[in-house]
Amino acid sequence: MKTLTVDLGERSYPIHIGPELLGAGELIAAALPTPRAVIVTNETVGPLYAQRLAEGLEAAGIKVVARTDLPDGEQHKSLATLETVYDRLLESRADRQTAVIALGGGVVGDLAGFAAATYQRGVPFVQVPTTLLAQVDAAVGGKTAVNHPRGKNMIGAFYQPRVVVADMDTLATLPDRELRAGFAEVVKYGLIRDPAFFAYLEEQAPAILGRDPGALTEAVYRSCRNKAEVVAADEREAGQRALLNLGHTFAHAIETGTGYTDWLHGEAVAAGMVMAAETSRRLGFLSENAVTRTRALLERSGLPVAGPAGLSTDRYLEIMGVDKKAAGGRVRYVLLEDIGRAFVTAEVPEATVREAIEACR
Ligand SMILES: NC(=O)c1ccc[n+]([C@@H]2O[C@H](COP(=O)([O-])OP(=O)(O)OC[C@H]3O[C@@H](n4cnc5c(N)ncnc54)[C@H](O)[C@@H]3O)[C@@H](O)[C@H]2O)c1
Numbered sequence: 257m258k259t260l261t262v263d264l265g266e267r268s269y270p271i272h273i274g275p276e277l278l279g280a281g282e283l284i285a286a287a288l289p290t291p292r293a294v295i296v297t298n299e300t301v302g303p304l305y306a307q308r309l310a311e312g313l314e315a316a317g318i319k320v321v322a323r324t325d326l327p328d329g330e331q332h333k334s335l336a337t338l339e340t341v342y343d344r345l346l347e348s349r350a351d352r353q354t355a356v357i358a359l360g361g362g363v364v365g366d367l368a369g370f371a372a373a374t375y376q377r378g379v380p381f382v383q384v385p386t387t388l389l390a391q392v393d394a395a396v397g398g399k400t401a402v403n404h405p406r407g408k409n410m411i412g413a414f415y416q417p418r419v420v421v422a423d424m425d426t427l428a429t430l431p432d433r434e435l436r437a438g439f440a441e442v443v444k445y446g447l448i449r450d451p452a453f454f455a456y457l458e459e460q461a462p463a464i465l466g467r468d469p470g471a472l473t474e475a476v477y478r479s480c481r482n483k484a485e486v487v488a489a490d491e492r493e494a495g496q497r498a499l500l501n502l503g504h505t506f507a508h509a510i511e512t513g514t515g516y517t518d519w520l521h522g523e524a525v526a527a528g529m530v531m532a533a534e535t536s537r538r539l540g541f542l543s544e545n546a547v548t549r550t551r552a553l554l555e556r557s558g559l560p561v562a563g564p565a566g567l568s569t570d571r572y573l574e575i576m577g578v579d580k581k582a583a584g585g586r587v588r589y590v591l592l593e594d595i596g597r598a599f600v601t602a603e604v605p606e607a608t609v610r611e612a613i614e615a616c617r
């Protein structure tokens with residue numbers, strides 16, 4: 257097992273990464289104030305992994321007072337589903353010390369995290385991520401949210417977990433398409449701040465996507481190390497944390513514009529990062545060679561490098577207008593000046609954004 261720390265003073269917490277961690281209830285018990293918990297999972301992950309997690313917790317002295325299996329899918333990351341979690345917490349008489357443990361991908365993690373942030377004004381929260389995307393990104397850093405039909409993650413809170421337990425063995429049952437989607441967020445760290453990691457991924461993508469245990473663990477570890485550093489430096493996105501949004505202004509438009517159904521978040525991020533690279537090149541910040549390397553890595557990893565044919569450029573721009581990075585009525589974009597160097601700017605002509613979107617059809 258490898259352990260990293262997200263350094264947030266009194267609210268610092270560990271990220272444990274390794275095999276056979278699902279049953280290691282003591283890792284969670286060590287982080288909780290009282291031995292009571294509710295497991296929030298979904299109808300796919302619950303039947304696969306909730307029992308093992310619960311047995312490990314009980315063996316470590318944690319009583320699991322309830323479990324709720326939410327419907328599966330991004331379209332259920334909604335206020336309506338959130339309400340069912342509050343119902344379950346109340347039915348099971350969860351009190352202010354009862355922990356909420358999210359077991360699943362980013363959808364479960366984001367929604368359960370927001371429930372934990374708001375139920376009785378905040379209860380202890382634990383992340384047990386079971387997708388590559390959640391292990392490398394969603395479970396770390398404390399962004400929690402649900403979607404609104406008009407925009408991604410529009411209702412949420414910053415609320416940090418007490419501990420993150422990433423059991424690499426759970427990835428064995430993850431469909432290939434989901435593994436690839438998670439890889440898009442891994443590539444993101446290389447693009448925004450870690451050129452050596454990007455070069456490593458260019459070489460190791462086949463091993464990672466082929467589920468080589470060593471390569472996968474290294475990818476999760478280096479991704480979490482990057483995210484932990486950014487979050488520790490800027491927990492609430494006053495500055496550099498916005499770089500973690502590379503490609504997301506476009507991606508969220510794709511996800512919202514397609515009704516949160518056809519496109520996986522990671523797939524939308526892959527296409528969005530190419531759009532951001534194309535925008536950067538058109539403005540003279542990024543070389544043609546860097547755009548080519550970005551496209552090539554994503555494309556040969558089986559990720560989309562073009563958006564949905566049916567989404568008009570006007571519709572992209574309409575949805576992008578409510579992006580959370582917008583300030584003073586202007587959308588702020590994360591652009592690249594090299595592989596491993598990103599920055600945020602509002603100085604992007606709309607015509608250039610249109611061209612970049614259209615270059616990615
Ligand atoms: N909070 C953050 O910082 C952050 C970061 C990135 C993404 N996100 C959010 O995360 C969400 C995407 O997360 P995701 O890609 O994990 O999607 P997801 O949660 O929908 O999970 C993907 C699919 O895999 C299934 N699954 C999960 N674990 C499995 C396993 N071990 N075996 C078999 N099937 C399994 C799920 O049931 C689901 O069908 C989006 O809503 C996105 O906005 C949040």
Ligand SMILES: O=C(O)C(=O)C[C@@H](O)[C@H](O)[C@H](O)COP(=O)(O)O
Nearest residue numbers: 393397399408409497500501504580
């Ligand atoms: O942790 C962050 O900060 C991120 O931006 C990570 C993103 O991968 C993630 O998709 C996040 O939810 C997007 O943030 P949002 O604030 O644009 O909703």
Ligand SMILES: [Zn+2]
Nearest residue numbers: 441504521525
């Ligand atoms: Zn993301």
